[in-house]
Amino acid sequence: MSPFFLAHGLMRGAYVSTDALCTVGNYLTRGLVFQRYQLMTEATVVVGLYIGVIMIGGAWIGRRLLDRLSERRFLRLIEALLIVCGLQMLLWPAR
DSSP states (O other), X not given: OHHHHHHTTOOHHHHHHHHHHHHHHHHHHHHHHHXXXXXXXXXXXXXXXXXXXXXXXXXXXXXXXXXXXXXXXXXHHHHHHHXXXXXXXXXXXXX
């Protein structure tokens, strides 16, 4: 989704917010599927809550870092991460 967001001119806060909204939609869909097929156990919920708390902390730290970046540096950082992730998928594909 990142190239699509960048192509539409989303930068910094707008980019991160839009990506977060799509991620929440993805997690809600997964939760519904898990619930539908009775895969949502107590352990799954506990792990999800732990991950949620960690994500909130990460979002708080990320916002502080994002406020310090210029739009140009932000774009370079996102592009570098996309290249690294693309190379990772090419060089070490999931099995």
